[in-house]
Amino acid sequence: MTISRMEIRKRDGLARSGIMTVHDTTVKIPAVMDTERLFPSLMSTRLSNIPLSAPEGFVRSYSVQNGDQPVTIHPLLDNPAQSGDCVMVANWHTAFHQPRNYVNWLVVLKEKTPPDTTWYAPGVALPANAHILIYTGFDFFDFRAVDLKTAQGIFCTPEGEFPKTMMESGICSCEGCRTGSLKMHNQTALLGEIALITRFIEQGQLRELVESRCRMHASHVAILRHLDNRFTFTEPRAPIARGGVMQVNSGESINRVEIRRFAERLTSRYIPPKTDVAVLLPCSAKKPYSISWSHRRFQAAVANRAHELIVTSPLGLVPRELETIYPAGHYDVPVTGYWDAEECAVISGIIARYFARNRYRRVIAHLEGGALKVAEMAAVACGITLEYSCRDHPTGDEALANLDLALAGELRIKDNRLHGMCSYQFGIDLDTRGFSVRGRFPEIFYSRNNVQCFSIDTATGMLRPTIDGWNLIPDGYRVTIDDFVPEGDVLVPGVENADPQIREGDEVLVVGARAIATGRAALPGGEMLRSRRGVAVRVRKIKRV
Numbered sequence: 001m002t003i004s005r006m007e008i009r010k011r012d013g014l015a016r017s018g019i020m021t022v023h024d025t026t027v028k029i030p031a032v033m034d035t036e037r038l039f040p041s042l043m044s045t046r047l048s049n050i051p052l053s054a055p056e057g058f059v060r061s062y063s064v065q066n067g068d069q070p071v072t073i074h075p076l077l078d079n080p081a082q083s084g085d086c087v088m089v090a091n092w093h094t095a096f097h098q099p100r101n102y103v104n105w106l107v108v109l110k111e112k113t114p115p116d117t118t119w120y121a122p123g124v125a126l127p128a129n130a131h132i133l134i135y136t137g138f139d140f141f142d143f144r145a146v147d148l149k150t151a152q153g154i155f156c157t158p159e160g161e162f163p164k165t166m167m168e169s170g171i172c173s174c175e176g177c178r179t180g181s182l183k184m185h186n187q188t189a190l191l192g193e194i195a196l197i198t199r200f201i202e203q204g205q206l207r208e209l210v211e212s213r214c215r216m217h218a219s220h221v222a223i224l225r226h227l228d229n230r231f232t233f234t235e236p237r238a239p240i241a242r243g244g245v246m247q248v249n250s251g252e253s254i255n256r257v258e259i260r261r262f263a264e265r266l267t268s269r270y271i272p273p274k275t276d277v278a279v280l281l282p283c284s285a286k287k288p289y290s291i292s293w294s295h296r297r298f299q300a301a302v303a304n305r306a307h308e309l310i311v312t313s314p315l316g317l318v319p320r321e322l323e324t325i326y327p328a329g330h331y332d333v334p335v336t337g338y339w340d341a342e343e344c345a346v347i348s349g350i351i352a353r354y355f356a357r358n359r360y361r362r363v364i365a366h367l368e369g370g371a372l373k374v375a376e377m378a379a380v381a382c383g384i385t386l387e388y389s390c391r392d393h394p395t396g397d398e399a400l401a402n403l404d405l406a407l408a409g410e411l412r413i414k415d416n417r418l419h420g421m422c423s424y425q426f427g428i429d430l431d432t433r434g435f436s437v438r439g440r441f442p443e444i445f446y447s448r449n450n451v452q453c454f455s456i457d458t459a460t461g462m463l464r465p466t467i468d469g470w471n472l473i474p475d476g477y478r479v480t481i482d483d484f485v486p487e488g489d490v491l492v493p494g495v496e497n498a499d500p501q502i503r504e505g506d507e508v509l510v511v512g513a514r515a516i517a518t519g520r521a522a523l524p525g526g527e528m529l530r531s532r533r534g535v536a537v538r539v540r541k542i543k544r545v
């Protein structure tokens with residue numbers, strides 16, 4: 001019997017914040033608490049403490065399922081948990097010693113357990129590891145690990161552990177430090193760190209916090225890298241867009257799932273406009289690039305006589321039409337002029353894949369420095385020959401005059417932002433004849449026969465189709481509902497089917513026998529089908545049929 005439930009307020013990858021209810025007690029998650037008060041059966045549960053690396057025969061003969069919450073799960077056991085359950089993974093502290101297994105076990109456990117369960121890791125949370133535990137999908141913890149540190153005379157902070165004598169050094173001024181209680185300090189430090197992590201989940205910047213926190217522990221960096229290598233596991237769980245700026249400040253940033261997803265879609269879904277002349281341009285600090293001073297000058301020189309492709313770290317290549325789309329319009333990266341070897345290898349690889357798939361008669365490099373270097377590496381790799389309109393100072397008058405001259409006699413191409421965005425976002429080759437454009441970039445509205453079909457969402461930079469717009473998207477991104485007219489958001493129990501390519505935050509069309517509706521997915525398509533409760537689609541407009 002399910003005795004608990006969870007209401008998610010905000011998700012970011014595997015991390016969630018929200019409210020968990022157990023019997024009559026509500027707890028804000030992520031949380032640290034006296035778990036035995038919440039789950040009295042923990043006091044009497046025997047043999048839930050099976051090592052993660054134990055052999056299968058041992059695990060099967062000793063595991064006990066008594067029907068109580070939390071439900072013990074183990075990488076080698078069949079999943080006994082149902083939607084709404086609290087699940088417990090014992091001995092998770094030992095996984096930190098084996099980063100590769102940490103990720104292997106995590107993936108196995110997450111894939112076989114319903115997504116709408118809350119996750120408890122007993123005896124493991126410390127101020128220094130809470131970030132990675134929550135990032136990898138654990139929701140609540142107890143004070144056991146910090147209390148053990150107290151017994152050992154260890155002073156805990158998010159940055160690491162110190163001897164108890166550090167309490168008097170002024171590092172912390174909590175009540176525990178003021179009154180000489182190490183136990184109170186260590187518990188307060190854990191509570192404070194979890195409150196901070198919750199804030200970062202809510203502002204969509206947990207990854208940035210984790211990249212910063214993990215620097216103090218080799219095992220945390222290793223876990224992050226192993227998890228980034230599990231793209232097919234992490235990608236469906238990552239939101240399609242976030243609010244705010246994506247800070248790309250560490251060596252791990254280039255492996256972020258959003259960055260790899262952008263490159264994957266660029267080299268698989270995206271359809272470029274019909275032209276055979278391309279110009280490679282440098283990026284700008286201001287986003288979207290078009291509103292920057294340098295890009296206004298580039299665009300004036302190009303005058304629509306070539307397809308504009310922006311060479312940038314870490315995304316690789318951003319076609320002009322995709323410049324608003326998350327994360328192309330939302331990243332910040334330290335600009336030093338130096339591109340390291342891994343950056344060059346990854347980015348030239350993306351550019352080479354793009355040009356191997358999309359052939360042009362002429363590719364003009366209007367670049368300098370690292371961007372020029374990666375373009376040249378890519379040209380060699382995919383067997384194309386670059387022309388050069390400059391090798392330094394691309395915004396200078398001379399370089400721009402050269403660019404203008406290089407394009408003399410080339411035909412003007414039509415603005416086809418809508419076509420490019422539709423191919424990237426919905427995987428379709430939209431016929432954009434007859435469309436008119438109004439609005440002030442980047443807030444653009446696309447209409448046909450005076451009927452609005454699409455607009456660009458200025459927060460995510462993605463397209464927002466109206467119901468008339470959805471009529472032009474033949475399939476995909478649909479959520480099928482039962483025979484009812486939704487009143488407000490569509491909830492999980494009402495969902496009959498959902499396209500598995502839907503990601504959290506995607507624009508979707510809700511289709512039912514009695515109504516259709518536009519809205520935004522609150523869950524990935526796969527999780528709409530694997531969950532039992534919660535909001536599936538935040539509805540914008542409903543039309544009875």
Ligand SMILES: [Zn+2]
Pocket residue numbers: 172173174175176177178185188
């Ligand atoms: Zn303190």
